Amino acid sequence: MAAIITSLGALLSFLPYYAVSVFVTFLLLFVTYQLFFHPLSSYPGPFLAKLSDAYNGFYASRKSLHLITRQNHLKYGSVIRQGPNKLVFSSLSAFRDIYKNDRITKTKAYTALSPGLPVPNIFTAADRSFHRARRQLVGQILTDRSMHTFEPKMIEQIDMFLEYLLISAQSSRAVNMSDRTRRLGMDVAGLLGFGYMLGLQEGDENLFMLEVLDAMTPRANLYYNYFSLRARVRWISVIFGGKMRRRYLNMMEKIVTTRMAEDTHARHDLYSFIADVLDAESGGLRQSELWAEANNFLTAAGETTKTVMSALFFYLSRNPESYNRLAHEIRSTFTSGGDITGPKLTNCRYLRACIDEALRISPPAPGILWRERVPHDDVDKPLIIDGQPIPPGTIFGVNTYSLHHNEEYFPDSFTFKPERWLDPDNPEAAKLTREAFAAFSIGPRACAGKPMAYLETSLVLAKTLWYFDFEVPAGPQSNIGAGRADLGPGRNRPGEFQLYDVFNTAHDGPYLSFKPRGGFWEDIQD
Ligand code: HEM
Secondary structure (H helix, E strand, C coil): CHHHHHHHHHHHHHHHHHHHHHHHHHHHHHHHHHHHHCCCCCCCCCHHHHHCCHHHHHHHHCCCHHHHHHHHHHHHCCEEECCCCEEEECCHHHHHHHHCCCCEEECHHHHHHCCCCCCCCCCCCCCHHHHHHHHHHHHHHHCHHHHHHHHHHHHHHHHHHHHHHHHHHHCCCCEEHHHHHHHHHHHHHHHHHHCCCCCCCCCCCCCHHHHHHHHHHHHHHHHHHCHHHHHHHHHHHHHHCHHHHHHHHHHHHHHHHHHHCCCCCCCCCHHHHHCCCCCCCCCCHHHCHHHHHHHHHHHHHHCCHHHHHHHHHHHHHHCHHHHHHHHHHHHHHCCCHHHCCHHHHCCCHHHHHHHHHHHHHCCCCCCECCEEECCCCCCCCCCEECCEECCCCCEEEEEHHHHHCCCCCCCCCCCCCHHHHCCCCCHHHHHHHHHCCCCCCCHHHCCCCHHHHHHHHHHHHHHHHHHEEEECCCCHHHHCCECCHHHCCCCCCCCCECCEEECEEECCCCEEEEEECCCCCHHHHC
16 A cells, blocks of 8 residues: 555656646647648748737737838748738738638627627628628718718817817917827717717816727737637726726717717718617617617727828928928918818818828828638638638738838838829829728728718818918927837837827827917917
């Protein structure tokens, strides 16, 4: 008996060693498989990314996945393996092959971007026929014609934005453009979505909504890029994010129910188009289709335009030639601030080129729009992207920031050069510029809100330049928003507006000083 106990003891004392050797053997086999036998093993990429999506998760948590992806393209080429079963492309042909392809759809990871929503919405839906129907429905509020109807309401909000600039100018205070354009963007989104006045431009009562988004969006983007992590650590959000989130959701409920108390067609807003079609009752409002669309709409419309407007203010304030040319275009096209309206702005070609150039250098959605084959795709029919056959089970995409800084399509890609969009001497180059422009994506899942984004940005820039001159203030505020060597790799260019990739983007600055032009400002005070 004693002998048995002794040998059992000896065996147990070796147990940790056995466990370690099993683990090491398993690890070696796993690494060997990933590096040499996996269907994507022939693609180059960072060593750690081939082993785990934690690589993407790490850079997503640092809000710099767009930067490291571009660096990886520079190091490894136009196709990289960035994730055990992920490929990222940076060529124009891959961009077309992926996003204009019926055999390809969004991945499940998109559900991480709309956390807590019980049913798919226009943005997250992977099923093509569901998406098509939803796009037709939601798209009605975003057409050019609908924007024309909504424009006076949008202009009322822009007038408030201008009033704030005037008050700041009169008290010699520089303005943080990220803050003001974000408040404007969300107020406009609340009105177009549900006729609701969020009042972020007027006061801070609802500012917590932006703070909740600041806390939630980076986490959602982490899970979007490292999807398997989500199931493991969901409890963290439940425990730590609960209170804030509840407050946000209560506010969303107030927005929607306030609107529901009115007649469906009382306003020109998203609600008036979807209320009669989408269910809002059977499982309770927060479980409903209407809820899923409402929550998506506010951020899709509100959290994107802030970036193009802030970036454009940044680049104009640092590029005097572009500033002067644009100011001249606006000031010679219009005869008064009230004359500046959407239809007339379409003739301002330089303004459009400036907007596109800001969207190119600093895209509001700078990351990788992950895609996969549709379920039940014919596995015997090869899926070819940029000449490469893609093994089943692969997740792939183009990183917009890398495509926009691919020197093959955009030479001198970090220089703000609106002229590249207009080049009459080189129509081929101008064509290539347009084709490789990915800010709104392309194909059936391209941005539905493009007309709204251009209208809002054009009105804001044109009206601001009509009423004001602006410049970078002296002192420490002058370089907020600009690149600096100490900000880390890829963030060293003083002429580049710094984006923090959270699927859409977080940013700060630029701070600008405004000076009213002549007596035009009196219109704003009226
Ligand atoms: C400069 C501003 C904007 C940019 C750069 C932008 C960019 C994008 C991009 C890249 C996508 C595709 C996302 C993907 O495939 O995962 C998208 C989708 C979408 N955007 Fe925008 N967006 C902007 C403004 C807006 C606005 C103002 C709205 C108004 C509600 C909007 C509504 C949508 C919707 C509904 C979708 C989903 C479309 C679908 O899947 O059918 N966007 N946007």
